[in-house]
């Protein structure tokens with residue numbers, strides 16, 4: 001554990017007190033809030049795959065291993081981005097940027113989590129779930145963070161594939177296999193991610209500009225961003241309805257997807273109109289879409305699970 005950040009002297013003549021990283025700092029490296037939704041899509045996918053109770057032991061194993069894998073991805077993201085994270089207000093306090101946790105210690109922690117996750121899934125779930133989890137980790141760390149994030153505004157669309165793996169992990173943990181419906185879950189998150197992220201990016205674009213990260217609103221401005229958000233919201237809603245026609249889900253899911261999707265389109269449209277009318281992006285129109293995007297995904301996946309467990 002490192003002791004390389006010092007607290008300010010507590011009084012004249014008193015020694016500087018070294019600050020030790022605690023378990024809370026290590027926890028912060030794993031991006032727990034983001035993981036909560038990633039795990040939600042994993043666990044609900046398990047219910048969808050099982051069309052019933054997937055088993056307590058499997059739920060516990062996949063929750064712990066899923067957290068460890070996504071957490072490990074967050075750790076490596078914070079190691080790689082520690083230079084730019086330090087320059088943005090939102091991320092400056094991250095333990096890898098402030099120096100509270102050294103790169104070496106963070107790398108050991110992140111590697112241990114990833115190995116632990118892979119072994120747990122392989123032994124107690126299924127090998128395919130372990131591979132899917134590793135694929136999500138590599139897409140986030142290598143494709144998104146190392147390769148695309150600092151190079152192209154397509155970073156979110158392509159790199160966003162990382163966040164689509166959790167339902168595949170859950171599905172493969174239950175069935176040992178992946179079917180077309182599981183890939184639909186992947187695709188729904190794939191098209192949802194730009195809506196989620198660009199709504200937020202509109203509000204924090206100046207920070208990204210400062211550090212030279214080419215997010216869409218920085219490179220092409222607010223108008224193209226809201227147009228793209230609208231397009232991706234339409235793709236998401238259309239895709240979310242398709243499993244109904246494949247008869248993978250029934251009326252309960254259909255109604256839910258329709259209502260939830262309608263609200264996603266309505267909020268995207270409101271943001272689109274606001275920006276196209278020549279107004280500056282205001283928090284009061286962008287925040288509701290950003291927050292709703294997360295509720296949308298969480299409820300859509302619950303609807304899928306409830307439909308397949310209780311009705312399907």
Ligand code: HEM
Nearest residue numbers: 033034037038041090156159160163164189193197200294
């Ligand atoms: C390339 C893909 C993605 C990018 C670039 C992205 C980016 C972000 C950023 C920058 C934040 C703000 C976090 C903060 O304030 O520290 C955020 C919040 C969040 N994201 Fe994403 N996200 C992506 C995909 C996902 C996915 C796939 C999920 C889950 C399925 C997700 C769930 C969340 C949640 C739950 C929050 C709220 C966290 C909080 O309140 O602190 N994100 N996202």
Ligand SMILES: CC(C)=CCC/C(C)=C/CC/C(C)=C/COP(=O)(O)OP(=O)(O)O
Nearest residue numbers: 034069070073133136137140162163165166
């Ligand atoms: C199955 C598996 C292991 C999946 C992992 C997927 C994963 C961790 C997705 C997280 C998406 C996310 C938080 C992106 C933000 O990165 P950013 O670097 O743009 O945001 P930041 O500026 O807050 O660091």
